Amino acid sequence: MKPNKLPRGSLVIYETKTGEPRYRAKWRDRDGRQCAPTIGPAWLVKEDGLWVPRPGRLQLGYFDQQAAYIRMAELIAERDREIELEASQPALSFDELAAAWLDYLSRGGRAKPSTLKDYRLLLVYPRSAIRGKLERKARIMERFAGCEAVAITTDEIAEFLNGLVIEGLSPRNVNKHRAVLHAIYAFGMKPGAFKLPTNPVAGTEKQRHGGEAAIDTFSAAELASIERVALDGEHRSQPDDFYGPGVFVEWRRLNQQDAAIIIVAAHTGLRQGELRALRWRHVDLEGQRVTVEAAISDGEVSTTKSRRIRTVPLTNTACRHLKGVASRSHFLEPEDLVFCGGAGGILDESALRRRFRRVQEKAGLRVRRFHDLRHTFGSVAVRRFDPVTVQSLMGHSSLSTTERYLHSRPRADDAAKLSEAFESDA
Numbered sequence: 001m002k003p004n005k006l007p008r009g010s011l012v013i014y015e016t017k018t019g020e021p022r023y024r025a026k027w028r029d030r031d032g033r034q035c036a037p038t039i040g041p042a043w044l045v046k047e048d049g050l051w052v053p054r055p056g057r058l059q060l061g062y063f064d065q066q067a068a069y070i071r072m073a074e075l076i077a078e079r080d081r082e083i084e085l086e087a088s089q090p091a092l093s094f095d096e097l098a099a100a101w102l103d104y105l106s107r108g109g110r111a112k113p114s115t116l117k118d119y120r121l122l123l124v125y126p127r128s129a130i131r132g133k134l135e136r137k138a139r140i141m142e143r144f145a146g147c148e149a150v151a152i153t154t155d156e157i158a159e160f161l162n163g164l165v166i167e168g169l170s171p172r173n174v175n176k177h178r179a180v181l182h183a184i185y186a187f188g189m190k191p192g193a194f195k196l197p198t199n200p201v202a203g204t205e206k207q208r209h210g211g212e213a214a215i216d217t218f219s220a221a222e223l224a225s226i227e228r229v230a231l232d233g234e235h236r237s238q239p240d241d242f243y244g245p246g247v248f249v250e251w252r253r254l255n256q257q258d259a260a261i262i263i264v265a266a267h268t269g270l271r272q273g274e275l276r277a278l279r280w281r282h283v284d285l286e287g288q289r290v291t292v293e294a295a296i297s298d299g300e301v302s303t304t305k306s307r308r309i310r311t312v313p314l315t316n317t318a319c320r321h322l323k324g325v326a327s328r329s330h331f332l333e334p335e336d337l338v339f340c341g342g343a344g345g346i347l348d349e350s351a352l353r354r355r356f357r358r359v360q361e362k363a364g365l366r367v368r369r370f371h372d373l374r375h376t377f378g379s380v381a382v383r384r385f386d387p388v389t390v391q392s393l394m395g396h397s398s399l400s401t402t403e404r405y406l407h408s409r410p411r412a413d414d415a416a417k418l419s420e421a422f423e424s425d426a
Contacts, residue, residue, distance in 0.1 A: 009035075009076060011068055013042055013051050021051055023063050025072035029079050033197060039063055039071045092194055094144040094152060094184075098123050100194070101187045112305075113298035114273075122180050139164065140177060149188065150196055154203040157181060161204060171209035178204060215404060216368050217376040223266055225363040230259035235358035250342075253328055258355055260321035261339045261347075262373065267318040269377030269394045272370050276347045277301055281334035283322060288314040292395065296346055306397045313393075378405040 009027025016022060023039040043062040044051040058064050063071065102119060105111040111119070125145060126138040143160050144152060157178075164174045181201045188196035218226070229235060233255040241247050261275055270278070273295035282291045293309040294301050304310070314322070326332060331344045339347055353370055360367045374394070381390045382405040391402040 009072060011039075011065070011072060012036075013044065021046075023068040023071075025068075025075055027072075027076060029076075030083050035075075035079060037075055039068050039075075042068070091148045092150065092188075094147045094149045095141070097149045097188050097194065097196075098140075098184050101184045104187060112302050113300045115297075117298045119180060122177065140181065149185075149194070152200055154200040157200050158204045161207075165207065171207035174207045175209075178206065215375045215379065216372045217379045218266060218368070218372065222363070222365055223263065223376070225365065226359055227259050227263055229359050229363045230262060231255055234362040235355055256321075256324050257339055258359070260325045261352070262356060262359070263321050264314075264318045265370065265373035266376045267315045268312045269374050269381065270312065271295060271305065271374060271395075272349065272352070273297055273302075274304060275339055276337070276349070276352075278338040279334065280326075280332060280336055280338055283314075283338060285314070285319055285322060285326075288316075288319055290314055296349070299346065299349075304395055306395045308395065310392060310395050375405075378402070382406055 009025055012024045012026055013021055014024055021042040021044045023042045024036055025039055026034070026036045029035055041062045042051070043054050043058050043064045045054040046052075053064065058067070102116070102123065105116060105119070123140055124138045125141045139160075161174055161178055164177060165171075169177075178201060182199065185196060185199040185201055188194040189199060233251060235258070236251070236255065239247055239251065264270070265272070265275055268290060270290075270292060274292050276296040277294040278290065278292075282293065284290070290312050291309065292304060292312060295304050296302070322338070325338060331337065331340055336344060337346065341347055356370050357367055378390065378394055381393060382402075385393070387399060387402050387406060390396075390405065391399050394402065396402050
């Protein structure tokens, strides 16, 4: 190729880690974007610190300077055609990008059903019907629906997030909106997706918040009260035909199951979804252990939160309650659910939470979440086991999550130690 026919751009020589020379093309395309693809191995040798043409016949797979220029011209032409094709296609809207991201997550188990549900709720359109109600706070789509995805700027994203702060959303909620926007654009930049040039969310800042909320737990006395109320059925209304055939037996079975799932949650640290997915084949009463390999997420059987199988020991109390559940006359096959509905199906999450709330109210206790039973286990476990063991038992993906229980662990002798220290300095 003659000098007056050289393509626009520069031919660059760079050295690999193994010391081999390679050609790279560098130019700015018609949209002003920097392009720097590697061409291939250069037919060069280093003499006196400079790369010069290697003597001998050019070998297959190598590029001399002329071949490298020709290849650079081809790459530039390919990029020009890509730009022309992109220009001829309709502009990608934010709505289309978000929909493609949700579709991508829904395939191949890339996100748990409950996570997908949360994302879809954040990406509803204004006045979309959600469970029979009108969703009034479709914040993301209200602002960005119909906008060209590539035209949305970092300043616009920052302005949107700042508006959420002014509206009064918590820092965690604002960061949740930011995380969804960031993930949508990160997907759009993936090879083979939409080849978006930048992620405008990357230049925005996360909201700072006051750290993790304090861990709330139940005392042994509170658990005993909860157990008594649940077993007595004080949280359930008695059916009209209470003394009819089999009605009283079924009522007692349901009370026993309510007490069992609550106490087992506190004594094993299993998440509510993991308890609802537990099958009899997972329970070893003789060996006093339970295998956790699944969870119910948005009504579907899914993996555990950490996507790992773990084994958790069963206390004597947990075994006693599970044996009580096993005394029922049906749904005891290995594949049957341990804690099940009347027809053997999955327990309703909302109904379980409502019953747990009523149990606490009837026991005269301050109402806490079902998840605080898991916190109760973690707080007790750190007093007897090292953090790594507790992490394994609870299925935490990060040790820092487990360390929250260490920070909240009360130490009765701290006051005495401080008093002694101050008195000795007096």
